[in-house]
Amino acid sequence: MRSTSEPPSGVQGPLREARAEPLRPPLTRGQWIALVAVMVFVLVYPHVFTSPYARHILVMIFIYGLAAQGWNVIAGYCGQISLGQAVFFGIGAYSAAFLYAKWGISPWVGMAVGVALSVLVALFIGLPTFRLRGHYFAIATLVIGEIGYTLVANWEFVGGATGVWIPIDRDSPWTTLQFHESKLPNYYLALGFLAAGTAIVAWLERSKIGLYFRAIREDPDAARSLGVNITAYKLVALSISAAFTSIAGSQIAQYVLVIDPENTFLFLISILIVLMTMLGGLGTLWGPIVGAGVLFPLSELTRVWFGGTGGAQDLMIYGALILLISVFWPGGLVSLVRRLVGR
Amino acid sequence: MLEVEDLTKRFGGLVANDQISFRVDAGEILGVIGPNGAGKSTLFELVSGFIRPDGGDVRFAGRSIAGKRPDVINRLGIARTFQKLKPFSNMTVEENVMVGIMQHTSSMRAARREALGALDFVGLLDKRRAPAHGLSTGQRKRLELARAMSTRPRLMLLDEVTGGVDQRSIPGLIELVEGLRREGMTVILVEHNMQVLMSLADRVMALHLGAKIAEGTPASIRENRQVIESYLGAAYA
Amino acid sequence: MTSEIIIQTIVSGLLMGFIYALVAAGLSLIFGLMEIVNFAHGEFMMLSMYLAFSLWVGFGLDPIVSLPVCVMLMFLVGVATHYGIIRHILHAPMLVQITATFGLAIFLRSLAQFIWTPNYFSIKDPIVTGRLEVVGIFIGVPQIVASAGCLLAFAALWLFINRTETGMALQATSQDREAASLMGIRTDRIYALGWGIGAACVAVAGVLVSNYYYIFPEVGVIFALIAYVTVAMGGFGSILGALVAGVLIGLVEALGGLLIDPAYKYPIIFSLYLVIVIVRPRGIFGRY
Numbered sequence: 001m002r003s004t005s006e007p008p009s010g011v012q013g014p015l016r017e018a019r020a021e022p023l024r025p026p027l028t029r030g031q032w033i034a035l036v037a038v039m040v041f042v043l044v045y046p047h048v049f050t051s052p053y054a055r056h057i058l059v060m061i062f063i064y065g066l067a068a069q070g071w072n073v074i075a076g077y078c079g080q081i082s083l084g085q086a087v088f089f090g091i092g093a094y095s096a097a098f099l100y101a102k103w104g105i106s107p108w109v110g111m112a113v114g115v116a117l118s119v120l121v122a123l124f125i126g127l128p129t130f131r132l133r134g135h136y137f138a139i140a141t142l143v144i145g146e147i148g149y150t151l152v153a154n155w156e157f158v159g160g161a162t163g164v165w166i167p168i169d170r171d172s173p174w175t176t177l178q179f180h181e182s183k184l185p186n187y188y189l190a191l192g193f194l195a196a197g198t199a200i201v202a203w204l205e206r207s208k209i210g211l212y213f214r215a216i217r218e219d220p221d222a223a224r225s226l227g228v229n230i231t232a233y234k235l236v237a238l239s240i241s242a243a244f245t246s247i248a249g250s251q252i253a254q255y256v257l258v259i260d261p262e263n264t265f266l267f268l269i270s271i272l273i274v275l276m277t278m279l280g281g282l283g284t285l286w287g288p289i290v291g292a293g294v295l296f297p298l299s300e301l302t303r304v305w306f307g308g309t310g311g312a313q314d315l316m317i318y319g320a321l322i323l324l325i326s327v328f329w330p331g332g333l334v335s336l337v338r339r340l341v342g343r
Numbered sequence: 344m345l346e347v348e349d350l351t352k353r354f355g356g357l358v359a360n361d362q363i364s365f366r367v368d369a370g371e372i373l374g375v376i377g378p379n380g381a382g383k384s385t386l387f388e389l390v391s392g393f394i395r396p397d398g399g400d401v402r403f404a405g406r407s408i409a410g411k412r413p414d415v416i417n418r419l420g421i422a423r424t425f426q427k428l429k430p431f432s433n434m435t436v437e438e439n440v441m442v443g444i445m446q447h448t449s450s451m452r453a454a455r456r457e458a459l460g461a462l463d464f465v466g467l468l469d470k471r472r473a474p475a476h477g478l479s480t481g482q483r484k485r486l487e488l489a490r491a492m493s494t495r496p497r498l499m500l501l502d503e504v505t506g507g508v509d510q511r512s513i514p515g516l517i518e519l520v521e522g523l524r525r526e527g528m529t530v531i532l533v534e535h536n537m538q539v540l541m542s543l544a545d546r547v548m549a550l551h552l553g554a555k556i557a558e559g560t561p562a563s564i565r566e567n568r569q570v571i572e573s574y575l576g577a578a579y580a
Numbered sequence: 581m582t583s584e585i586i587i588q589t590i591v592s593g594l595l596m597g598f599i600y601a602l603v604a605a606g607l608s609l610i611f612g613l614m615e616i617v618n619f620a621h622g623e624f625m626m627l628s629m630y631l632a633f634s635l636w637v638g639f640g641l642d643p644i645v646s647l648p649v650c651v652m653l654m655f656l657v658g659v660a661t662h663y664g665i666i667r668h669i670l671h672a673p674m675l676v677q678i679t680a681t682f683g684l685a686i687f688l689r690s691l692a693q694f695i696w697t698p699n700y701f702s703i704k705d706p707i708v709t710g711r712l713e714v715v716g717i718f719i720g721v722p723q724i725v726a727s728a729g730c731l732l733a734f735a736a737l738w739l740f741i742n743r744t745e746t747g748m749a750l751q752a753t754s755q756d757r758e759a760a761s762l763m764g765i766r767t768d769r770i771y772a773l774g775w776g777i778g779a780a781c782v783a784v785a786g787v788l789v790s791n792y793y794y795i796f797p798e799v800g801v802i803f804a805l806i807a808y809v810t811v812a813m814g815g816f817g818s819i820l821g822a823l824v825a826g827v828l829i830g831l832v833e834a835l836g837g838l839l840i841d842p843a844y845k846y847p848i849i850f851s852l853y854l855v856i857v858i859v860r861p862r863g864i865f866g867r868y
Contacts, residue, residue, distance in 0.1 A: 081678045139808045218431035224413040227446035312694040319686030326679040
């Protein structure tokens with residue numbers, strides 16, 4: 001068929017004008033200002049707030065923000081709900097920690113190994129379930145989340161319930177990723193990874209892959225009828241998600257230097273990742289970061305208020321929030337801000 | 344261009360398509376009619392790859408496509424619209440159309456260019472940046488058409504293009520399909536609106552209870568006794 | 581490994597299977613009606629167990645005695661869940677439906693922990709107690725009663741769905757919502773009924789199981805995971821499938837624990853899930 005790019009004569013004007021438009025509406029001045037302000041803030045923050053605790057909060061926000069951004073890719077942009085992200089987090093953490101503790105392999109390598117393993121697991125879950133409807137995948141991730149925890153907790157080779165204690169090294173910080181003098185390198189490293197991850201998501205938003213992801217989210221059958229191989233692209237999305245989450249896990253390992261099934265494979269981590277992203281705004285570029293930025297300080301506060309009675313109150317709030325946000329407010333905080341700003 | 348041979352599909356005990364055979368030649372418009380439950384939708388689903396046949400074959404430009412995945416079939420050159428509209432609600436109108444084009448190009452710029460051409464053709468250019476969920480039914484129908492066209496097909500399966508559309512919009516839609524034919528498109532058209540169908544179709548095929556009961560020119564089908572009987576009880580203009 | 585041990589294992593697997601079947605039936609019913617997977621299904625079961633426990637602690641009521649009350653209350657919980665939450669998300673994207681019941685599950689689980697603490701409880705000296713010996717096989721009476729109770733409830737469910745007018749209305753609604761409402765069926769009420777029955781089914785299982793199972797906040801999790809796999813195997817929306825699959829899974833779990841290692845219960849179940857998904861995603865009797 002003759003290409004539709006040359007319309008019947010007579011209506012050239014509006015079409016030519018439309019075609020001359022930029023691909024995406026450019027950022028407004030307000031958006032530029034906000035962007036620059038945020039960048040300046042995060043770069044300058046650790047020099048203004050120099051206490052270890054102040055820096056610690058942001059480091060955690062950055063690390064979890066990356067994990068949340070990972071969930072954002074598979075769930076927010078591609079519409080596939082994974083309820084077991086902790087598996088990738090744990091794989092990343094254990095890969096980095098264990099390889100170094102056991103054989104002295106640099107955590108950089110460990111991080112790469114973690115990504116490779118996580119992607120393998122992603123393919124393992126996705127290949128059978130992505131041809132089917134969303135529930136099958138969600139259930140599979142729930143089950144594998146449970147398995148991950150149980151297997152690792154019972155696997156003596158990687159430390160069982162005790163986990164892995166990373167030997168302290170003070171001599172070559174950039175090889176072993178251990179910074180004992182100050183939290184500054186941790187801060188900028190975590191920021192760097194988050195920035196890279198966010199840049200990738202920003203690129204996805206503007207690319208063919210991202211367009212396909214969103215089409216799959218909106219209507220998989222329509223996408224198929226338009227030539228999209230939805231299984232393949234879902235796998236790509238899940239792999240990216242797994243990689244982000246795995247890297248976040250590797251960072252945690254090097255940051256806290258003690259990892260066990262509780263702080264890596266625990267279901268709570270999957271819940272937190274879901275909540276952060278939904279709170280901030282699922283499917284938006286800044287949502288996961290905003291969500292992490294709000295949730296972390298909040299959870300620290302509640303810990304101070306409620307004391308050490310365990311996570312029951314926290315979890316009640318998290319569960320209720322996930323429920324309420326998904327029913328009444330799926331756009332999260334970012335959509336609220338947009339409405340206030342009038343966009 | 345399209346050859347369907349003894350195509351059969353069963354759902355449990357129900358035979359939805361019973362050894363249906365027909366062919367469509369390049370450039371012609373084939374109308375498919377039949378009362379509800381005749382098997383028209385199933386036929387479309389089978390040809391476009393959304394369900395697999397239990398028997399028979401579908402050949403497109405000489406190649407067998409029966410049982411292939413829908414996205415593969417689309418890339419081979421068959422596009423379809425859906426009776427129950429399926430826009431990408433939270434994407435803009437132009438993004439909706441770009442999806443289908445991206446199988447031919449990786450450049451977002453080029454895809455948008457072509458998408459705008461398609462939107463212009465169906466008359467939705469001014470809505471290009473609007474989110475798809477804000478469109479009226481008639482506009483959504485045209486979006487479906489633009490999306491399907493954008494995949495550069497050689498054969499289009501149009502499912503109830505005028506369904507649920509108000510009377511005033513129908514001539515416009517007829518004009519669009521005519522425009523497709525002028526471009527050299529081959530079309531299979533399922534329609535309940537007899538006036539639309541009869542004015543567009545070169546040939547008509549009638550289905551009843553899963554089987555083909557008649558095939559011929561619109562005039563001859565209109566007179567066909569079996570066809571009239573199959574519709575007995577439902578008065579169509 | 582004597583034949584007695586094998587038969588023993590098969591019998592307990594079978595008994596457990598009927599319980600799984602009932603839990604899965606509730607889940608399947610809800611899905612068949614509105615294509616929503618209730619990710620809080622395990623928590624409904626947990627709640628019913630805590631309910632039985634509380635009635636025992638507070639009023640000395642044995643679970644067998646408090647069974648009707650618990651089932652009634654959980655029925656209401658199911659109905660409330662529909663009117664409070666589900667009704668708002670019937671037409672929402674699958675994403676919303678999944679995260680909503682997921683959030684509910686988290687909330688209920690931690691609510692239980694908040695109210696009752698994370699400690700493990702058990703009901704002491706219930707009416708049903710002791711062991712039976714049948715042809716050299718030992719079976720616990722609570723297990724038999726629980727199993728039989730679930731089987732009875734299953735039969736009652738089946739009769740209700742297929743032999744009563746309301747049950748037919750339920751079937752009609754699950755097959756074609758629009759047609760059903762055109763026929764005058766109040767679909768909203770049917771949905772609420774579906775949720776109520778689904779919760780009630782799981783309550784029967786929970787209360788009977790509380791005779792011999794520990795009661796703690798995460799108890800619903802494993803039952804729920806098994807229920808998902810059961811429903812996938814039996815076919816989403818098929819009650820009969822839930823029975824067949826439940827029994828099969830009970831057997832696989834028991835034999836797997838015997839032949840391989842009890843610690844690998846989850847991986848075995850997951851492997852089974854993967855096999856089903858690859859080989860026959862529609863399940864044994866499923867429509868999808």
